[in-house]
Amino acid sequence: MSDAPTTEQLTAWITRFAELVHEHRDELTALDSAIGDADHGSNMDRGMTAVVAALTEAPPDDPAALLKKTGATLVSKVGGASGPLYGTLFLRMAGAVGEGFAPALRAGFDGVLARGKAEPGDKTMVDALGPACDVLDAGGSVAEAAQAAADGRDATVPLVARKGRASYLGERSAGHADPGATSTAYLLQAAAETLS
Amino acid sequence: MSVGVVVVSHSRALADAAVELARQMLPGRELAIEVAAGMDDGSLGTDAVAVSEAITAADSGEGVVVLMDLGSAVLSAETALELLDDEVRERVLLSAAPLVEGLVGAVVVAAGGAGRDQVAAEAARGLAPKEAQLR
Numbered sequence: 438m439s440d441a442p443t444t445e446q447l448t449a450w451i452t453r454f455a456e457l458v459h460e461h462r463d464e465l466t467a468l469d470s471a472i473g474d475a476d477h478g479s480n481m482d483r484g485m486t487a488v489v490a491a492l493t494e495a496p497p498d499d500p501a502a503l504l505k506k507t508g509a510t511l512v513s514k515v516g517g518a519s520g521p522l523y524g525t526l527f528l529r530m531a532g533a534v535g536e537g538f539a540p541a542l543r544a545g546f547d548g549v550l551a552r553g554k555a556e557p558g559d560k561t562m563v564d565a566l567g568p569a570c571d572v573l574d575a576g577g578s579v580a581e582a583a584q585a586a587a588d589g590r591d592a593t594v595p596l597v598a599r600k601g602r603a604s605y606l607g608e609r610s611a612g613h614a615d616p617g618a619t620s621t622a623y624l625l626q627a628a629a630e631t632l633s
Numbered sequence: 634m635s636v637g638v639v640v641v642s643h644s645r646a647l648a649d650a651a652v653e654l655a656r657q658m659l660p661g662r663e664l665a666i667e668v669a670a671g672m673d674d675g676s677l678g679t680d681a682v683a684v685s686e687a688i689t690a691a692d693s694g695e696g697v698v699v700l701m702d703l704g705s706a707v708l709s710a711e712t713a714l715e716l717l718d719d720e721v722r723e724r725v726l727l728s729a730a731p732l733v734e735g736l737v738g739a740v741v742v743a744a745g746g747a748g749r750d751q752v753a754a755e756a757a758r759g760l761a762p763k764e765a766q767l768r
Contacts, residue, residue, distance in 0.1 A: 521709050522708065525712065
């Protein structure tokens, strides 16, 4: 999509992401118990439930306000590293959403890189978000970006984690998909279902 | 007036106990030590909004040194800086010191009236006594 997304479209996206996180809560936590501190599913579900409640209680008037409220809620309510990381993603998107979804997601991705200081291949959400941004920047569809995020998630399976709690586990972190890359793949799946 | 100290931890119990241990070094002396630790529902986690509020509460204009445990505590503290007014943010220093040792060192010199950078430097050398002993 080349046009800037509307408040309604973004609300549908974020609401659908919250549903997917809730449905896959146990899967995300199981992945995190294999390689981290076993809280990614419950943390993200708590955060996204708070986001949907905040958006329902006082619906924001415009896309930037919606993304800001989403980010501010996540940095407060998630609890784990995904709070500041997803929170920064949405807060940075707010500043660029007038230019369209692709530039906004790129700005959000740059924020995630600056906050987490992870690089591609570190077995993090960067490995799903980066390929999705690349597809959108090249003019691809949101559905193609979602596929790139899913492929990126799958590619984290053999990797050894170099960031976060998983990095304490060293080689033991290989053999499982990264939980953050997995939730990011759901973020892009939700976008493909609601923004196309 | 003295430099304020903020403790950021995943666990309220861990933060409170670290502060209790550090306050043992300050009999009869006042020092603003604020805690941002754990989630509203009692579970483990860090909240960037709570960290920014703790920094504001600890700030008397002389600066604030923030000590953290690990992982999201560090990311939440960095995110908290973005939520502060520019004027307050300039007075805040995030310390890479180990939480317990750094806190004990920091509060002693802060209560003695040291400036922010000196407090942070004392926190940063918090492991030195332990390393000297175990050498």
